[in-house]
Amino acid sequence: MKLSKSAESITTSPILIIAAEINKKIQQGEKVFNLTVGDFNSQIYPIPDRLTELTIDAYKQHETNYPGAFGIDQLRQAIIDLLKDYCDIDVAMSEVQVASGSRPLIYSFYKTIVDPGDKVIFPVPSWNNDYYTEMHSAEAVIVETSPETNFFPTAESLRPVIQDAVLLSLCSPQNPTGTILDKQQLIDICDLVVEENKRRSVDEKPLYVMFDQVYWLLTFGNSNFHHPLAVCPDIKPYAVFIDGISKSLAGTGVRVGWATGPASIMAPMRAFIAHIGAWAPKPEQIATGLFLAEKAPVNQFLTDFRAQLQGRLDGFYQGFMALKEKGYDVDAIAPQAAIYLSIRLNLKGKKTVDGKLLKTDEDVHQYLLNDVGIGVLPFSWFGADSHADWYRISVGTSTQVQVDEIMNLLELSLQKLN
Numbered sequence: 001m002k003l004s005k006s007a008e009s010i011t012t013s014p015i016l017i018i019a020a021e022i023n024k025k026i027q028q029g030e031k032v033f034n035l036t037v038g039d040f041n042s043q044i045y046p047i048p049d050r051l052t053e054l055t056i057d058a059y060k061q062h063e064t065n066y067p068g069a070f071g072i073d074q075l076r077q078a079i080i081d082l083l084k085d086y087c088d089i090d091v092a093m094s095e096v097q098v099a100s101g102s103r104p105l106i107y108s109f110y111k112t113i114v115d116p117g118d119k120v121i122f123p124v125p126s127w128n129n130d131y132y133t134e135m136h137s138a139e140a141v142i143v144e145t146s147p148e149t150n151f152f153p154t155a156e157s158l159r160p161v162i163q164d165a166v167l168l169s170l171c172s173p174q175n176p177t178g179t180i181l182d183k184q185q186l187i188d189i190c191d192l193v194v195e196e197n198k199r200r201s202v203d204e205k206p207l208y209v210m211f212d213q214v215y216w217l218l219t220f221g222n223s224n225f226h227h228p229l230a231v232c233p234d235i236k237p238y239a240v241f242i243d244g245i246s247k248s249l250a251g252t253g254v255r256v257g258w259a260t261g262p263a264s265i266m267a268p269m270r271a272f273i274a275h276i277g278a279w280a281p282k283p284e285q286i287a288t289g290l291f292l293a294e295k296a297p298v299n300q301f302l303t304d305f306r307a308q309l310q311g312r313l314d315g316f317y318q319g320f321m322a323l324k325e326k327g328y329d330v331d332a333i334a335p336q337a338a339i340y341l342s343i344r345l346n347l348k349g350k351k352t353v354d355g356k357l358l359k360t361d362e363d364v365h366q367y368l369l370n371d372v373g374i375g376v377l378p379f380s381w382f383g384a385d386s387h388a389d390w391y392r393i394s395v396g397t398s399t400q401v402q403v404d405e406i407m408n409l410l411e412l413s414l415q416k417l418n
Contacts (some may be wrong), residue, residue, distance in 0.1 A: 006135065013131070014381050019364075022375045033236040035374040035393040035404050037249075038127075038175060038339065042285065044399060045250045045308070048301045053293045054255075056281035059365035061413075067282035069274045071098020075289030077257050079243075086217070087227040094263040097270050102214050102244045102257040104278035108133060108269040109240050109259065110167070113208050114138045119165040123153040125382030127175040127388075131151055137398060140188055141165060144386055148295065148331065150179035162196050166205050171212035173337030174218065176382050176392035178313070180219060180337045181224045190232035208265075209239045214257075217248035217302055221309040224295040229396075231311060236264055242270075245288055247339065250305065256280045256288045309339055312395035313404055316341050318408035328414050339396050343376070346389045352415040358417075361388040372413040 015036065023036045046052075064231065069386035076096040083089050099105045106128075110153045114120060116137035122129035123143045133140045141161050151174060158168070170189070172181035179323075181189075190209075197206045209228075216225045228235050234316065240406030257280065259269065292298060320332035320343055331344035347364045351357050352371065358364050361378035368374045379390040398406070 003067050003340045010131070011247055013128070015377060018369075018375065018377070019097070022369070030373070032369070032373050032375060033402065033409075034375045034397050035395070035406075036377050036378075037396060038393055039252050039394075039396050040250045040339075041397040042250070042253075045305070045396065047245075047249055047254060048291065048297065049285055050294065050297050051251070051254075054287035054290050054321045055283055058286040059062065060214065063282050063286055065282065065362075067098075067279050067285050069270050069279070071096070071280065072282065072285045072289060072362070075256075075285045075292075076258075078289045078292035079260070083227070083260070085295070087230055089227055089229045091260050095260050095266060097259045097266045097273070098280055099257050099273050100255040100278045100280045101246055102212070102242050103277065104273055105242050105259040105392070106210070106212065106267065106268065107135075108278075109261075109265070109270050110136050110138075110244070110271040112265055113167050113205075115166075118167070118205075119161075120167045120169065121158065121165045121170040123278070125151060125176050125384035125387065125392075126169070126171060127377040127382060129169045130383055132169075135220075138167075142383060144384070147342070147387075149185070150174075150333065151177040151387075152179065152181050152184070152185060152335070153189070154185060155192045158189065158192060161209055162192065165207055165225055168193065168207060169212070170209065170211045173213075173215040173225070174340075175212075175215070175338060175375065176340055176379065177333070177342045178336060178338045178340030178392075179333060179342065180223050180225060183224070183231060186226055187231050188226060190228050191237045193238055194234045198263075208231060208240050210242065211234065211239060212242045214244055215247050216243070217340065218306060218309060219337040220306065220313065220335050221397055241264055248302065248305075249291075254284050254288075256284050275409075306402075309395060311333060311400055312398050313339075314339050315400065315403035316343075316393060316395070316407070319403065323407075323414070324409060326411075328411075330414075341393050341394055341395070342379075342390055344390050347414075347417060348389065353416050360393075364389075365391075368410075368413070372409060374410060374413075 025032045050389035080091050111134045120133045120138045121141040123145045141152045141308040162370040245251040333342040376391040380388045412416045
């Protein structure tokens with residue numbers, strides 16, 4: 001039967017496919033270490049106990065009707081206070097839009113800004129921008145990045161492609177790399193966007209920027225998150241910021257996200273969200289608003305949560321550095337933020353014990369999954385074909401004890417290759 005062009009062209013993310021494959025293996029009793037998913041094992045990383053209590057209380061009080069299109073005021077005020085406390089920026093109530101997680105907000109922002117044929121700029125590797133661009137029949141303008149810039153674009157790399165683009169999509173801290181945009185790098189990019197918009201006539205659509213910041217509260221060591229509005233206030237008319245509790249509070253399944261940005265952009269985004277019914281559930285909104293307002297429990301949870309994540313990430317990083325010292329052709333970028341580590345596995349051209357030649361990143365991925373029992377994701381699945389020997393590992397399902405077990409297993413598997 002004939003379907004729409006969109007339905008015939010859209011494909012399922014390979015990340016979701018491999019996640020289903022790994023889950024099936026685990027259900028069948030195979031021992032597989034799943035380092036692929038941007039999710040948390042909720043038995044290892046539960047949401048804050050207080051947030052659980054507040055959510056249950058809201059259900060017991062029968063707060064189960066429609067929450068309203070904006071999101072409830074109490075939650076929006078808590079978001080405003082959070083940004084003021086942590087980032088020292090001021091946001092108005094009309095500039096906050098709540099939805100059922102980050103994805104409907106990203107989709108509705110694309111819907112608000114992008115017409116068919118418009119140019120959308122995004123760096124690679126990056127998460128899902130290719131799909132959002134395709135769903136809006138836009139033209140993807142891909143900017144290659146490198147480990148030397150922590151897999152972020154620079155103002156110099158963006159300047160040649162911005163003149164007729166309508167959207168620049170950025171994510172910092174970055175999925176899939178776990179790296180964070182340097183302050184000066186961020187300032188330079190913001191200044192470039194402001195400069196470009198001053199150049200455009202009133203009849204032209206501006207160059208907007210979407211900053212996906214859902215990992216911003218999870219930074220480690222000397223890494224610091226800098227809110228674009230704090231370092232470049234002039235970016236405000238052109239920027240929308242995507243956020244939520246899915247990562248910072250381990251609430252991937254709780255589905256409370258928000259966007260902040262100009263009221264003139266929030267209004268049509270709100271209409272799109274209302275038409276598709278992508279509201280966050282009211283009990284979860286009430287609970288999140290109450291929890292965020294309790295600043296001491298929030299700070300304590302974040303302190304403990306970051307320590308757990310950093311412990312795992314540092315363990316993997318040190319393990320890869322030890323392998324590198326032993327002469328294995330591997331590498332990693334020191335943990336900076338989020339729940340990911342960028343690792344390099346230069347295994348193409350090696351042969352397995354049964355004589356199979358590893359020719360591609362997919363061969364390496366399948367070898368690690370099926371022969372070793374470790375699931376990782378190649379950067380090529382995030383659009384970075386030029387960095388196909390780099391991979392993302394996630395610590396969302398790992399315990400600290402498992403880190404050493406995984407690294408020992410990996411070293412044994414590397415020894416067997418020739």
